[in-house]
Amino acid sequence: MEENALHNTGQRAAKAHGDVDNPLYSTLSILIVTDARGVIQSANTAASDLLGYTQEEMRGQPLSILGTANQPLNLQSLEELVRAASHREVSLQTQSGALVPVLLSSSGIYDGAKLTGIVCVALDISRNKMLESQLVQSEKMASIGQLAAGVAHEINNPMGFIYSNLGTLSGYIEDLSQLLRKYETLEKSVQKGKLDMASSNLSALTAEKERIDLAYLMEDIGDLITESLDGANRVRKIVLNLKEFSHVGRAEKMPSDLNSGLESTLNIVSNELKYKTTIEKELGDIPLVPCFMQEINQVFMNLLVNAGQAITDQGTIHIRTYREEDWICVRVTDSGKGMSPEVQKRIFEPFFTTKRVGEGTGLGLSMAYQIIVEKHGGQLLVESTEGQGTTFTVRLPLHG
Numbered sequence: 001m002e003e004n005a006l007h008n009t010g011q012r013a014a015k016a017h018g019d020v021d022n023p024l025y026s027t028l029s030i031l032i033v034t035d036a037r038g039v040i041q042s043a044n045t046a047a048s049d050l051l052g053y054t055q056e057e058m059r060g061q062p063l064s065i066l067g068t069a070n071q072p073l074n075l076q077s078l079e080e081l082v083r084a085a086s087h088r089e090v091s092l093q094t095q096s097g098a099l100v101p102v103l104l105s106s107s108g109i110y111d112g113a114k115l116t117g118i119v120c121v122a123l124d125i126s127r128n129k130m131l132e133s134q135l136v137q138s139e140k141m142a143s144i145g146q147l148a149a150g151v152a153h154e155i156n157n158p159m160g161f162i163y164s165n166l167g168t169l170s171g172y173i174e175d176l177s178q179l180l181r182k183y184e185t186l187e188k189s190v191q192k193g194k195l196d197m198a199s200s201n202l203s204a205l206t207a208e209k210e211r212i213d214l215a216y217l218m219e220d221i222g223d224l225i226t227e228s229l230d231g232a233n234r235v236r237k238i239v240l241n242l243k244e245f246s247h248v249g250r251a252e253k254m255p256s257d258l259n260s261g262l263e264s265t266l267n268i269v270s271n272e273l274k275y276k277t278t279i280e281k282e283l284g285d286i287p288l289v290p291c292f293m294q295e296i297n298q299v300f301m302n303l304l305v306n307a308g309q310a311i312t313d314q315g316t317i318h319i320r321t322y323r324e325e326d327w328i329c330v331r332v333t334d335s336g337k338g339m340s341p342e343v344q345k346r347i348f349e350p351f352f353t354t355k356r357v358g359e360g361t362g363l364g365l366s367m368a369y370q371i372i373v374e375k376h377g378g379q380l381l382v383e384s385t386e387g388q389g390t391t392f393t394v395r396l397p398l399h400g
């Protein structure tokens, strides 16, 4: 029923053009046909609905009014449009100046060898784009949740022994004040010259010293304080790392130290990694890189968590940073289970996962790709051998 209604709308539009027999005009895809000079000859209703022009307004206009040159497919270039058979993601400009993301393909229409026109087919993907950005957001929330669980554990452990040490210390202070009171009584009797009393007070003081085992108590106080300071310092470091990790996104790229980004990310994920992996670091002497550090940290986290998940028993994760001409590179190599060539081909696809339901959403690497390649003009490379391990290399341009 609904299909019929849509079909009929298309038919009506086609009728207006006198193209009623042309089945292409009843499609939901945007369809625009130009002559050999790129002047629009006809457009379907989907095109006029999306672009805000009437079909009549579009006719006679150059195709170039629909978009700029600066795109994966140059809408200003007839040569490119003639050959653009595969779908490209471009933005079309509507009559009001708004940009709509579409998947566009186009090709030349020939009469023998002579070009007589160009046909463009496009699909509105603005809704998919919106859903995609919502998903990226929810993936971020999910990884923050995962992170929070790890961080809670890391903080809880030192907080547990700091709390217990403070309890013990408070008992010790009670013992020491008892002793001090006995000492004061002795002091007073000595001052007053009451030697008999002083002698019995001294015995009481000695007995109290033995009761509380002063030598052990003094030693233990030192240990408890050192241990608690150490724990408090660990908590402080975690909180500092967390602050650095979650740096509220800045609007501009800032010169950043990738080594310290890696260190703070490692501290955060170490809880997940420490039981089954040995981490080897080979951090080179690299210059600051202009980037959105918070997002790069998120990529590091995804790569490290993936590496950890690929190791089933015991293994190593080797992290190396170095400069290669005008690129700063970060290599994460794991000795995990590796990937088959079929899996490798698909890892950057959103939702592609080989993990069980609930274990992975399959968004980690597609987000990493978006951040490194699309947002930073960098590269994200993978080498993997099944049963041996995997290396991911992030390359960021030094003059990004």
Ligand SMILES: Nc1ncnc2c1ncn2[C@@H]1O[C@H](COP(=O)(O)OP(=O)(O)OP(=O)(O)O)[C@@H](O)[C@H]1O
Pocket: 302, 306, 307, 310, 334, 336, 337, 338, 339, 343, 347, 352, 353, 354, 355, 359, 360, 361, 362, 363, 364, 365, 366, 390
């Ligand atoms: N280091 C690695 N070793 C082996 N396989 C890997 C490695 N990293 C990624 N993969 C493969 O790539 C797939 C996609 O990875 P991605 O990080 O995008 O998603 P995920 O880890 O499955 O889920 P999510 O990251 O959303 O929790 C994984 O399911 C896994 O099959």
Ligand SMILES: [Mg+2]
Pocket: 302, 305, 306, 360, 364, 365
């Ligand atoms: Mg992952």
